[in-house]
Amino acid sequence: MSDLHLGIQTLAQFGGGQSWRLALAHDRAHHTLLWFTRGQGRILMDGRRRGLGTHNAVFVPAQTLFAIDISPQTLGQVVTIPVGTPLRLPDMPRHLRVRDVHVQAELGALIEAAQREQSQTRPLAHDALEAHVALMSVWLRRQIMEEEHIPSPRSAGERLSRRFVQMIPKHFTSGAPVSFYAAELGVTPTHLSRAVKAATGKTAADLLTERVVHAARSLLEQTTHPARNIAAHLGFGSAAYFTRFMQQHAGASPSQLRAQAPRGGQQAAQNPRTNTPRSRASA
Template identity: 30%
Template sequence: MHFSNIGTIHSYSLFGESQHLPDVLHCETIAERSALHDWELAPHRHTRLHQVLLITSGGGVAHLDGERIALFAGALINVPQGHVHAFRFTQHTQGWVATLADELMDEIFVRVGDVRRDLARPAVAPAPPQLHQAMGQVWQEFSGRAKARALVLRGLSATLLGWVARAMEDHSPDDTHAPESSLVQRLEALIEAHFLEHWQVADYARALAVSPTHLSRVARAATGVSAQRLIEARLMREARRNLAYTHLGVATIAYTLGYADPAYFTRAFTRDAGLSPRAFRAQVAASAPAPAM
């Protein structure tokens, strides 16, 4: 397969299969999916997911936003949401892929904002021993059904991302990040601070001292979606979190998110998720793992 000959870059919300993530993360072996596709994964991007790959043996080639990078045993691959990526692994390559929901990334960025820039950069870097250990623990916990599994996975996810951020910082070039990349990062930080106030694109553009048109163009180039979609997506992530992890009524959630009309919130959520808030809540409840005995 020649990646340059592929005309369509597919966007996936969740592992190319479904839209919503009942767990805080998903973890699988590299071979589990790659072997089904002759060890080649065509160019695609994830709109709501951050991926971390660790190669323990084997290698191959990665294409990250059009840049060709050799893969090697011990390589860490950081793939933020929205970035186009493709892989060609050598046969029988071993390792893991951890896929983290954007809801989890939001929580981490709120608490530890200084890792945002490092985690937002797609790159391949040598993985420190601690990252190997953290990924192994994630895999072991994800594969089981022990008591407090979700709580442990949440903690391990933060640990894993912390080591990824350190590896990205150590591997970072000395020059400053591209201005457009910095603009998107500042936009995302502002969205995190003001999404409940229902700021519009013009409000964010004013705060960033750029035009709305320029802001949307840069956002689309960096993430694959418009600035307006980034704003809407953050609200919808908060809605999904409330529906999945609280017992608040739909109307209460709507008011909490700044919607004056619960019916409008229901329509907006249904348009985004493809099912109503109540149906989404039922789906998450049905997919939750049974508690350990």
């Protein structure tokens, strides 16, 4: 199923059977509603890291940086919603711990009904799927209104971390270093990295690196673009440095990662745009 289509997947399908797809910090081109039904883990979202558990609902708007660290035994469903949908959705990330069993059952029933419509070939199945997802959006907004789900106040460091991660999807392909983000935010690189580390458990450089690695692996595995084009798209000054970077941070060269990719995932597409390389050109 395309990431840009309305639909339901299992958590395993969403991760494509590869842990890095969820564990590395990244953003997606669609809105995402995740419903966890078994297991535990941690989620990095909106500039801070929190624990995940059974009957947690997470809404991730498009272009929101997030990462999920879960065990293979964790189960759940994922609703992907394209940008531009007429559905009324929250405009910010939300993480809800749902304790009421009736409320849990309500969302579970909506997802099951949507899955049935998606798997069958009945007339107007897509219309029915949209209607079920519309009810999920109502469910989500009702829960957000509950007092128990009002987010806790953020510290100054957490607010800075949130502003930083909001910038990453817009700038990570430029090759800009942490100092660029710090200057834009009006702080020193050291202060920024300390704040991000305290809020997320990872440094600012770690999150930037993860976003680049995730994009690189996705392009290598899902497209036929030459590695040199992918390198230029991601702000690297040379294909050779891109190779060293991937060997260091992904444990394999671009050609090895492409050879190891699950078959059937590659597709032709327009060439990635070329960006003027900045920090990675001389790193």
